[in-house]
């Protein structure tokens with residue numbers, strides 16, 4: 752007697768069943784292998800894209816860096832040209848005595864420096880009209896410097912030799928410092944001149960040479976400062992101190 756629904760298979764049917772299972776398994780294996788390969792390819796492509804992106808970013812950064820340094824160089828050049836132009840303008844009073852080439856040479860002789868350790872304000876600039884003398888309009892030959900704060904001590908523009916120290920009705924107590932054969936600086940209206948700055952002595956850039964005062968023709972304590980350039984045997988001409996004084 753037969754129990755349940757047990758159905759006997761023929762040999763051929765079993766074979767077909769095996770073939771079917773193998774077929775399904777093979778298809779699945781091929782499908783998964785295909786998907787796996789596609790996935791690798793995709794990842795590699797992404798990798799390439801990321802690599803390319805990084806290269807582009809790196810190239811851009813190099814380019815920006817390069818441009819920035821070119822720009823910085825150009826800015827420094829422009830600043831130098833501007834500064835040179837300012838200095839040549841400051842030396843305009845020498846045009847009656849020297850050629851442009853000679854003025855360029857003189858420019859190298861003019862020192863740059865501080866004349867005052869504290870802050871100051873400039874009340875009368877170079878070339879400003881300061882009144883009349885007969886038919887001639889008088890132009891201010893230097894700077895009038897007033898201190899901002901309580902430091903009244905004056906130091907020379909640069910190291911040099913004190914070649915003149917005098918007292919008169921106009922400039923009061925005054926000192927002239929020679930910096931090179933053709934260039935000197937002048938300090939007037941002092942209250943006290945320190946010994947080291949009297950005639951024939953050498954002074955350093957940080958030597959205190961004078962205390963600001965109101966001696967001579969002065970409307971209050973201030974420093975009248977000039978930079979002068981030799982234009983003849985005993986003749987000096989004042990130039991605009993602006994580009995040469997560090998603040």
Ligand SMILES: [Zn+2]
Nearest residue numbers: 875894895975
């Ligand atoms: Zn003055």
